[in-house]
Every structure is written in C-alpha cells, then in structure tokens.
Amino acid sequence: MTPGTLTYLYAVRTATGPGASSVPGVDGERPRLVVEGELAAVVGSVDASRFDEEALARDLEDLGRLESLARAHHAVVAEAARTQPTAPIRLATLYRDDDAVRHLLTDRAAEFTAILERIEGRWEWGVKAYVKPTTRPEEHEAGSPSTSDRPGTSYLLRRRADRDRGERERERARTAADDLHRTLRTHAAAGRLFPLQDARLSGRSEEMVLNATYLVDAGKEDGFRSAVDSADGAAVELTGPWPPFSFASLEST
Amino acid sequence: MTSGGIPVPGRARPPEHRQESTNLADILERVLDKGIVIAGDIRVNLLDIELLTIKIRLLVASVDKAREMGIDWWEHDPSLSSGQPDLREENKQLRARVEALEAGRNGQEEAGQADEQPEPAASERRRR
Numbered sequence: 001m002t003p004g005t006l007t008y009l010y011a012v013r014t015a016t017g018p019g020a021s022s023v024p025g026v027d028g029e030r031p032r033l034v035v036e037g038e039l040a041a042v043v044g045s046v047d048a049s050r051f052d053e054e055a056l057a058r059d060l061e062d063l064g065r066l067e068s069l070a071r072a073h074h075a076v077v078a079e080a081a082r083t084q085p086t087a088p089i090r091l092a093t094l095y096r097d098d099d100a101v102r103h104l105l106t107d108r109a110a111e112f113t114a115i116l117e118r119i120e121g122r123w124e125w126g127v128k129a130y131v132k133p134t135t136r137p138e139e140h141e142a143g144s145p146s147t148s149d150r151p152g153t154s155y156l157l158r159r160r161a162d163r164d165r166g167e168r169e170r171e172r173a174r175t176a177a178d179d180l181h182r183t184l185r186t187h188a189a190a191g192r193l194f195p196l197q198d199a200r201l202s203g204r205s206e207e208m209v210l211n212a213t214y215l216v217d218a219g220k221e222d223g224f225r226s227a228v229d230s231a232d233g234a235a236v237e238l239t240g241p242w243p244p245f246s247f248a249s250l251e252s253t
Numbered sequence: 254m255t256s257g258g259i260p261v262p263g264r265a266r267p268p269e270h271r272q273e274s275t276n277l278a279d280i281l282e283r284v285l286d287k288g289i290v291i292a293g294d295i296r297v298n299l300l301d302i303e304l305l306t307i308k309i310r311l312l313v314a315s316v317d318k319a320r321e322m323g324i325d326w327w328e329h330d331p332s333l334s335s336g337q338p339d340l341r342e343e344n345k346q347l348r349a350r351v352e353a354l355e356a357g358r359n360g361q362e363e364a365g366q367a368d369e370q371p372e373p374a375a376s377e378r379r380r381r
Contacts, residue, residue: 006295056297067277070284074275077284090288094295104291115289126279151355194282201278239275245283249290 005045006052007034007095010076011243012105012112013086015040023079026072027051034098036105039112042080043101051094060092074243081243085120087112088245115248122189122215123241125224128202129180129210129234131173134165170207176233177210187224188214192246209234215247 008026015038021031025044034041049055059065073091080086095101105112185191194211202208216224221241228238285299 009291009293012289051295053296056295060297060299066281070277070280073284074280077288088283088288090290090299091284092295092297092299093291093293094297096294100294108291124283194286197278197282203276203278239279242283245287248288 004048006048007098007101008044008046008051009089009093009095009101009104010042010044010073011080011086011088012039012041012116013080013084014038014116017084021076021079023075024072025076026069031076034101034105036102037109039105039109039116041101041105042076042086043098044076046094051092056092056094077243077245085116086243087115087119087248088243119215119244119247121218122244122247123218123221124213124244124246125188125216125221125238125240126213126242127180127184127210127228128197128208128212128237128239129173129177129231130202130204130206130208130237131166131169132233132235133206134169170209173207173209173234176231180228180231180234180236181210181212183227184212184214184224187220187227188216190215190247194246206235213242213246215244 010025010031015033015035019033021042023031025031025046027044027046027050029044029046031042031044034043050059059069070091077086077088081088095104181191181193191212191214194213196208196211199205199207214224225238228236
C-alpha cells in the first residue's frame with residue numbers, strides 16, 4: 001500500500017466473477033477487489049489527505065462534494081451488484097490499508113455470507129406515494145356570496161373548501177398507502193418503511209404518505225410492478241432496481 | 254399508477270449507469286442511512302438524512318442565493334436584520350399590494366376566468 005492512501009470500502013460481494021469495476025470511484029480511482037476466501041471487498045485507494053477525519057468532516061458538510069461522493073459510491077456499488085450478489089457498505093467507510101479489510105472479511109465472514117445469501121437474486125425497489133390532488137370544483141356551492149361583492153369573504157370560503165378537500169385527499173392517500181404497503185409486502189421478500197420525506201427533499205409539493213422499500217425476487221418483479229401500477233387513491237412513484245442497500249444490515253441477520 | 258408514471262431509469266435490469274438521472278435524495282437515503290454500517294479506521298460523523306435536509310436548506314438559503322431567488326424577508330424582519338428597515342413603509346406597500354390584487358382578482362373573475370389564487374408568497378417572488 002502506498003503511503004498517503006487509505007482503503008475505501010464500497011461493498012462486499014462473492015469472490016467469483018469479474019474483477020475490476022469500470023466506473024471510477026469516489027476519488028476518481030479505479031476500484032479493485034480485496035479477496036479473502038469466498039468473499040471479496042470492493043475497495044478503492046483514495047488520497048489520505050482527502051479522506052482523513054478532518055477532510056471528511058468538512059466535505060460531508062459540503063452538499064456539492066457530498067453529492068459527488070454519494071453518486072460515485074452508489075455507482076461503484078451498483079456496478080458490482082450487476083453481476084454478483086453484493087452487500088453495500090455505508091458511505092465513507094475507510095481503512096488504513098488492505099490488510100485491515102482482509103481482517104474484516106475474515107472476522108465477519110459468517111455475517112457477510114448470510115447477508116449475501118439473503119439478497120442473492122433480489123433487488124431493492126423504492127416506492128413512494130403522495131397525496132393525489134383532486135381538481136377543484138368548478139364554482140362555489142349555492143349560497144356563496146357573489147365574489148364580486150365580497151372578495152374577502154369568498155376568498156375565505158374558498159380557503160375553507162380547499163382545506164376540507166385537502167383533508168379528504170390526505171385521508172384517501174393515507175388509506176391507499178396502507179393498502180399498497182400491505183399488498184407489496186406479499187410480493188416481496190422483505191419490506192421496510194423509511195421516514196416520510198419533507199417536500200424540500202422529495203422535490204414535490206404534494207405531501208408524501210408512503211416512503212417504503214422492498215426486496216424483490218428477480219422473478220417476481222412483474223407481479224410487484226403490477227401491484228404498484230394498480231394502486232389507487234395516491235400518486236405512486238417507483239424507483240429501482242437498487243442494490244439492496246436497505247436489506248444488508250448486519251443486525252438483521 | 255398515475256401521471257407520474259415510472260420516472261425510473263431502472264426499467265431495464267440489471268441496473269445500468271443511471272446514477273446521474275437518479276434523484277439525489279433517493280441516493281442519499283440509501284448510501285447515507287442504509288448499507289452495512291461498520292466502524293472503519295477513520296472516524297466519520299455522518300449526518301442522517303433528516304439532519305442533512307436541514308443543512309441543505311441552510312446551504313441553499315445562503316444569503317446571495319436566497320436573494321437571487323427573491324427571498325429576502327429577513328431584511329425586513331427587525332429581529333433578524335441589523336439594518337433598520339422601515340416597517341411602516343413596508344406595511345404600506347403590502348397593503349397597497351393586497352388592494353391591487355383584490356381589484357385584479359375581481360376583474361378576472363368577472364371576466365369569467367379561472368380563480369387562480371394569488372398566493373402571497375408566490376406573488377411576492379414573482380414581483381422580482
């Protein structure tokens with residue numbers, strides 16, 4: 001190991017199959033494998049000055065830098081997952097050298113193997129559901145004062161009608177989300193609920209009512225997709241396939 | 254499924270190089286909050302995505318950028334601004350604006366147009 005470099009760990013996968021990654025890593029490096037027995041760690045040699053505690057503390061606060069790290073990390077993991085059962089490691093896991101990674105693979109071989117068995121042949125699919133706005137009724141109910149007479153009053157009445165309708169829409173979407181989650185669980189090997197995203201994060205103005213992710217057998221994707229498509233009462237968004245990030249935790253083995 | 258459809262690049266499997274088009278929030282939700290957590294040799298303080306959202310908001314709202322986006326309310330909030338804003342003047346302007354909007358809406362509705370509600374914040378932004 002060259003002095004001045006650290007070993008960045010992306011994922012743990014089975015040792016068989018293709019060796020090198022074709023996508024650049026978090027430091028622009030070419031990711032490689034550290035093999036120990038049946039397991040291989042997907043790692044990259046990164047510049048210690050850019051990945052020590054101080055530099056990371058600074059960079060992870062910088063959204064632009066964080067984004068490029070996150071995207072590169074994800075790309076390398078996804079590349080590995082294309083061909084091999086791959087257990088993703090969380091962003092910014094760093095070791096002094098390859099030997100430390102070898103020790104890790106040896107020490108926790110049983111746990112990694114169990115995870116890889118659990119996720120083999122399966123992909124993660126993300127499902128989000130949002131309140132689906134219904135269209136505003138054409139005009140006000142009978143009895144509303146004429147808008148031209150009293151703009152203030154009619155404004156308030158409209159506001160109230162909007163609020164009531166909004167509450168009905170939310171209720172409907174929440175029920176739809178519960179139903180959808182229950183249904184999707186039957187099509188998936190596992191399912192997890194994430195915290196609902198704030199609108200700033202989701203980038204959508206409608207309120208989120210479901211933020212879930214599912215581990216789905218490759219052979220059962222069609223059924224899963226049909227179930228997603230048939231959701232009614234909420235606006236549904238499907239993302240994936242993802243490497244099984246959400247189903248690779250050591251605790252749940 | 255609704256009009257949103259499947260925004261995913263991921264119809265094809267296995268996953269291709271789709272990270273560029275994938276929503277950053279979705280990626281962060283996974284690489285930051287999920288995946289195997291092992292203590293490495295380097296100590297890293299990762300924010301969870303919830304905290305990060307707050308940070309992002311603060312970053313995005315860095316003063317210059319915010320002004321660019323037409324957000325400058327703090328400049329008129331005496332508790333946040335060291336400069337002395339003329340609140341009376343501001344109020345007067347706002348009142349005039351509300352009147353103008355009301356008048357504008359009446360005209361619109363009489364003309365039989367859809368009742369687009371001028372959201373105060375939105376029209377404030379549009380002004381800039």
